[in-house]
Amino acid sequence: MQVTRREFGFGLGAMSLAGCAGGGTGGVSAPTSLWRAVPNPAFSAWVDSFRSRAVAAGVSPGAVTSGLRGVGYIPAVIERDRNQTEFKRSLQDYLAIAASESRVSDGRAQLRARRATLNAIEARYGVEAEVVCAIWGLESRFGTRRGDAPVISSLATLSFDGRRGVFFEKQLIAALKIIERGDVSADRMVGSWAGAMGHTQFIPTSYQAFAVDFTGDGKRDIWSDDPSDALASAAAYLSRNGWKRGVPWGMEVRLPARYGGPFGRNARQSVGTLRNAGVTRANGAALPDFGTAGILIPSGRSGPAFAVTSNFGVILRYNNAENYGIGIGHLSDRITGGSPIRGTFPPDAFGFNLEDRKMLQRGLNRAGFDVGDADGVLGRKTEAAIRAYQQSRGLPVTGTPSRELLARLS
Ligand SMILES: [Ca+2]
Numbered sequence: 001m002q003v004t005r006r007e008f009g010f011g012l013g014a015m016s017l018a019g020c021a022g023g024g025t026g027g028v029s030a031p032t033s034l035w036r037a038v039p040n041p042a043f044s045a046w047v048d049s050f051r052s053r054a055v056a057a058g059v060s061p062g063a064v065t066s067g068l069r070g071v072g073y074i075p076a077v078i079e080r081d082r083n084q085t086e087f088k089r090s091l092q093d094y095l096a097i098a099a100s101e102s103r104v105s106d107g108r109a110q111l112r113a114r115r116a117t118l119n120a121i122e123a124r125y126g127v128e129a130e131v132v133c134a135i136w137g138l139e140s141r142f143g144t145r146r147g148d149a150p151v152i153s154s155l156a157t158l159s160f161d162g163r164r165g166v167f168f169e170k171q172l173i174a175a176l177k178i179i180e181r182g183d184v185s186a187d188r189m190v191g192s193w194a195g196a197m198g199h200t201q202f203i204p205t206s207y208q209a210f211a212v213d214f215t216g217d218g219k220r221d222i223w224s225d226d227p228s229d230a231l232a233s234a235a236a237y238l239s240r241n242g243w244k245r246g247v248p249w250g251m252e253v254r255l256p257a258r259y260g261g262p263f264g265r266n267a268r269q270s271v272g273t274l275r276n277a278g279v280t281r282a283n284g285a286a287l288p289d290f291g292t293a294g295i296l297i298p299s300g301r302s303g304p305a306f307a308v309t310s311n312f313g314v315i316l317r318y319n320n321a322e323n324y325g326i327g328i329g330h331l332s333d334r335i336t337g338g339s340p341i342r343g344t345f346p347p348d349a350f351g352f353n354l355e356d357r358k359m360l361q362r363g364l365n366r367a368g369f370d371v372g373d374a375d376g377v378l379g380r381k382t383e384a385a386i387r388a389y390q391q392s393r394g395l396p397v398t399g400t401p402s403r404e405l406l407a408r409l410s
Helices: 014-020 041-056 061-067 075-082 091-098 101-113 115-125 129-140 151-161 165-181 204-210 228-240 271-276 310-318 322-335 354-366 380-392 403-409
Strands: 250-254 292-296 305-308
Touching: 041 061, 041 151, 041 165, 061 165, 075 151, 091 322, 101 115, 101 129, 101 322, 115 129, 115 228, 129 228, 129 322, 151 165, 165 204, 204 228, 228 310, 250 292, 250 322, 271 292, 305 322, 310 322, 354 380, 354 403, 380 403
Parallel strands: none
Antiparallel strands: 250 305, 292 305
């Protein structure tokens, strides 16, 4: 789970992805004791020194006192921070989770159920309903994984810990100002362990800059079960960063063998130039005229290719990772009936394609070694299952897939 997005931009699509991959985040309806605070004298001393800095930064003394009432040091937050993986998911794995069949069907259901609200948001902010819906789907699995960590204590713990103390202290001060303004009480201010809050997982400074009151009750409430304010806030975020209504995020394309570049989202060419170069839609149809676009080949020349517009760059302002941008764009297309990726992904480092990986996972599940959903994404749970299987059969314990292993399990 890599949730400190926006300003650092090293996130995946947040908690819902991690949760889907077996990360386990604690749903909003089931608060856990995971976030228990423990006594820590050094932390208490840090909180006392922080108070004057918060006042100097513009939080009133009363708001500092009330906002920090009950603040505590939470070891589980530090554990999460330490266990962030540097591992970069392949686009294929990313999309298998981000645009899984269940997320697509949930997205279609939500688009229907929230149609009036999403249309009103689209009318006000000029961001298409399905794009807002896709952000909701990736950020919090349509509101079902908003996180239940107490934000003030989490941010204070991370600020005290100091690994990225400057960043988190800035977030903590912003969080106190949000409480002072009256949008939410300290006890209702919950989110991810890294302080991303509500349906669309805003960190406090993003909330301050972009959150809106769409329901008209005077509160910018991204925490409530009603997602209206949060969804409008996400639309406002994109709008303020330059979203152009009516321009697609991009689309999957087919490159002719002779296409030699340029590549990269900022190397944008006109549609006319791309057509002349022989670039078509993935189904072979002519490219529609959407202005200019850059060509991305995230899985190399043999994998799927995408033409991405300026709106793709706007999505990356929300979370600065190209896989995230493609994930949002593709999910929004699937929600409105678009087809799955047509291009073929190259085999992984083990020579396995998606179907091989699913077969391996189904085999492990059948043999009694639980990998969860056989989604073709080989995460920690699959690795542990492979190890356990190898151990039980007296095989060398590698934790990695192989043809021999697949044959044994088939
Ligand atoms: Ca409101």
